Amino acid sequence: MTVDENWRGKHILKLRDYKEPTVIEDPDSDELRNVVEPWLTALFQSEHLSLLTGAGISSAVHYMATGTAGAGMGNMKLSAFADEIKHISEESAKKSGRGEANIEDEIRTLNELIRGLEIISSLDLVGDSEETNKLKALKVDLEDGITNFANTVLESERNVVTSDKDEPAEYLMNFILSFASRIATRERLNLFTTNYDRITEFGAELAGLHLIDRFVGSISPIFRSSRLNIDIHYNPPGIRGEPRYLEGVVNFTKLHGSLDWIEKNNLVRRFALPYGAESIKDYSQEGSLMIYPNSSKDRETSEYPYVELFRDLASSIIRPNSTVVTYGYSFGDDHINRVLIDMLTIPSTHLVIIGFDDIGDRIKKFYSKAKRPVQITLLLGYHFGDLKTLVDNYLPKPAIDRTTYKMADLLKARGTVAPIVNQNKEDEDE
Structure with missing residues (x-):
């Protein structure tokens, strides 16, 4: 059954050689996994891999912890106009x-x-x-x-x-690791988020990942416009030659600012704000809290540092052999949608959209406007958007240990089990 009107409240699937998005009336994880997981595994092997998360990731984790969606984008109280x-x-x-x-x-x-x-x-x-x-x-x-x-x-x-459940943190950690587990011959994962909260940083810390962003310093990190190609390497004991990439390193960009960013005297700093603090006033310093599109005094200040962050997004994804995966992003930001459409003008790029629902038909409108159906994969609906279901059934294994795959190849040779797909196994001709 193909889609005719809207996608709201439906399970929409489109991947590989599907000619058009298809409605799945009764999604079955066991049946769909054999089709979806290998396809995502292949896409995750792209030379450049980026993950863009929106409010959906925060809502998914909060729902697992409390049974509610968490903070929304409510309205302000105004005394005039x-x-x-x-x-x-x-x-x-x-x-x-x-x-x-x-x-x-x-x-x-x-x-x-x-x-x-x-x-x-x-x-x-x-x-x-x-x-x-x-x-x-x-x-x-x-x-x-x-x-x-x-x-x-x-x-x-x-x-x-503060939740007494371990499951939300574990699934958040495994979700991020599914993308971040890249071998050294592949470029680092580029992780982008439109969220103001620190749920991504929380999950990365649990996973033992090191996030590289534009902030420099330890006591009061300062946002720098100049972005050097900083990375982390190590020297293997007893081995001479060039250092090797250290595993678990991710390039990280918060496109809309953060709760712990503040602007003062034309400098953007990150201040020490405990995760889940009672009140931001107890920790924030004098200055303007950098929450997009909050501005301080003039147009130049309002554009900084966001213009730098959006430039990072464009330069990271608009490249050949690039795959971008969105999770929980509602496609409500024109400035981000334009970059994604520009990326799709390169034939070797691909966009994977994973979401709980299509509120306001935004994803469908983006899909129609992009006019690149072959380069877009859709996994929409509460089945695919559920964090637990997604991690358990459809995302590649969140690890790069070679022992698992060597064991699987051995068992395959003995004819005892089916092979395990290795998302990070290098091509035979490399």
Whole structure:
């Protein structure tokens, strides 16, 4: 049965030589695994592999821990121009294909309004006009709104880390390891996220991964525009020659900023914020919390450091033999969607979209707009989007130990078991 109208609430599968997306009425893990897992394993062997996660990964882990989806993108309380801001925010959300407005749309609209009122109030010599008073109130609303949102996200972090269940952390760790387990002849995994929380960093730490980002320093790391090709190597004992790549290293980029980033004096720093802290005010320093699209004083500041981060995204994925996997990303960000469409103009690239649902038909619209069906794999629906089901049945084995595969080859030669597919086994001609 092929898709005719919308994909909302349906299980959509498209891979390999499927001519078009197909509705799976009753997904069966055992039956689908024989088709999906080898295909994903082959794609994960691409020369360049990138993973883009959205709010879905945080919701999936939080749901496993508590039974609820966790923090959402709620609205702010406004003391002035509430109806006007709501109207413009909704228009902005509709134009970008997101449907309902969220806090990002409100922050963007509120920043523009504050800038306009600043221009008007600059002519107020007394400093007590109606516009000036509203400007002061809106600045307080903006700061309080961002702080309240940050505390909500921190609460979700706290719910995960204080849960008495080990399963959420284990599946998060194995999920990340399925992508990060790359042999030295392959480029490092490029890990991108649009989340403000630190769920990705939490999972990477559990997995023993080392994340390389643009921050330099130990006590108060500073974001640097110049990105060197820094990596980690080691010298094997008793072996001369070039150092070898150390396993478990990932290039990491937070496209929309983070709860622990702050801007002051034109420098973006990462401050020490405990995972799941009670209140961000207890740890944050004076300055502007860097949550996209929060801006400080001018256009240049609002674009920095996000313009650098989006440049990292484009330079990492728009290359031949590149595979990008999205999980929990709703395709509601035009600036990211444009980069993905540009990537697909290269015939040797591939995009894998894994999601719990297609809210607002965003994924379907992206699929139709891209016009590259052969280069897109779809795994949509609560069956494929469920983190436990995905890790247990469809993602490649989260390890690169050669002993397992040598044992499997030995047992295969004896005719006792079927071969295990090795996602990291090098091609015979390499």
